[in-house]
Amino acid sequence: MRRRQNPVTRWSAALFAHPAFAPLAVLGCFAAAAGGVIATNPTDNTGPSTCLFKMTTGFDCPGCGGTRAFYYLLTGNLPEAARHHVMAVFAAPFLVWMYLTWALPRLRRIRQWRLPTFHLTPNALTGFLIVWAVFFIARNLPWEPFTHFFV
Numbered sequence: 129m130r131r132r133q134n135p136v137t138r139w140s141a142a143l144f145a146h147p148a149f150a151p152l153a154v155l156g157c158f159a160a161a162a163g164g165v166i167a168t169n170p171t172d173n174t175g176p177s178t179c180l181f182k183m184t185t186g187f188d189c190p191g192c193g194g195t196r197a198f199y200y201l202l203t204g205n206l207p208e209a210a211r212h213h214v215m216a217v218f219a220a221p222f223l224v225w226m227y228l229t230w231a232l233p234r235l236r237r238i239r240q241w242r243l244p245t246f247h248l249t250p251n252a253l254t255g256f257l258i259v260w261a262v263f264f265i266a267r268n269l270p271w272e273p274f275t276h277f278f279v
Contacts, residue, residue, distance in 0.1 A: 151231035162202055170195045190264040211276070215260050222246060 143149060181189035193212035200209035201220060210217045229245045266274050 147234045147237075151227075151234050154227070154231070162198075165195060165199050166202055170199055187268045188264075190260060215263050219256070 179189055179192055181187070182192060191213075194216045197209040197213035197216045200206070200212065201217065206217070225246050226248070229243050232243065268274075
């Protein structure tokens with residue numbers, strides 16, 4: 129005897145198997161995060177820092193200022209975004225490009241998209257992480273011009 133499948137299970141299986149599900153889910157999560165950052169405005173300086181690294185060491189962590197930089201990017205203030213976290217601002221266009229080259233073929237079936245793909249090679253990733261580490265050290269140096277990057 130054949131067991132009948134639940135309609136909700138069948139519907140959810142079809143939804144999750146659809147090629148556009150993952151790109152739209154990622155886009156939805158990004159939109160929710162962007163909306164939350166815009167709604168809470170992390171630049172208003174209310175309350176103490178919640179960064180455990182900064183609270184225990186007194187230094188800015190490698191990610192300190194990232195949320196504020198994201199807020200300023202969303203509001204179109206590029207100089208202020210770069211002041212808070214220049215590495216996040218540098219990485220943002222690459223992340224958007226990688227998302228588009230991944231998502232567009234899944235969202236719309238066109239024979240071939242003409243977008244060149246960005247391949248993140250191990251050497252490129254290593255170079256980015258080294259530059260990020262140098263930025264992390266430089267932003268914690270207590271003399272000019274590095275004090276400009278304190279957040």
